[in-house]
Amino acid sequence: MEETSVNFFRRNREKKHLRMIVIAAGVFLIVILLLLQFQKNFGTQRPRALLQIGEVEILADIAETPAARAQGLSGKEKIGEDEGMLFVFPKAGRYGFWMKDMRFPIDIVWIGEDMRIVGITKNVSPETFPEVFRPPLPARYVLETKSGLADTRAIEIGESISLRDLLQ
Numbered sequence: 333m334e335e336t337s338v339n340f341f342r343r344n345r346e347k348k349h350l351r352m353i354v355i356a357a358g359v360f361l362i363v364i365l366l367l368l369q370f371q372k373n374f375g376t377q378r379p380r381a382l383l384q385i386g387e388v389e390i391l392a393d394i395a396e397t398p399a400a401r402a403q404g405l406s407g408k409e410k411i412g413e414d415e416g417m418l419f420v421f422p423k424a425g426r427y428g429f430w431m432k433d434m435r436f437p438i439d440i441v442w443i444g445e446d447m448r449i450v451g452i453t454k455n456v457s458p459e460t461f462p463e464v465f466r467p468p469l470p471a472r473y474v475l476e477t478k479s480g481l482a483d484t485r486a487i488e489i490g491e492s493i494s495l496r497d498l499l500q
Contacts, residue, residue, distance in 0.1 A: 406433035416477040424470035437479035442467030
């Protein structure tokens with residue numbers, strides 16, 4: 333009878349240990365999922381730059397890696413009046429842009445190696461997907477802004493763009 337009591341207590345202790353392991357694993361899994369969500373929302377923050385085109389200042393996220401360029405503004409709900417995204421490529425080319433997963437229209441400003449505007453594609457709406465837009469001349473930089481900015485701020489081909497500040 334004494335041995336049965338010992339077995340009973342041993343099994344009870346093993347069940348408690350198993351419950352503790354299951355609870356610890358559940359807590360660990362929840363922490364990992366929360367960390368992944370945090371990284372998705374906040375951990376991938378891009379560097380930003382303050383760009384100047386004539387008298388116009390634009391605060392732009394910088395997309396300089398292949399992954400950042402592929403993501404672009406896709407999935408964002410909106411963009412501010414004087415905000416944008418500056419795509420930086422390793423060399424000038426006729427890179428194609430499309431409106432996959434975009435939720436608002438944009439202006440696309442194509443910028444040459446010398447930081448002069450070589451083309452502007454205005455009012456590109458999400459409904460144009462899967463159409464691909466390309467610059468008229470090779471561009472090393474591409475600036476996406478809120479639709480209508482090029483017209484309301486009188487941004488024109490040939491203007492130069494300067495990088496005023498690089499922000500983190």
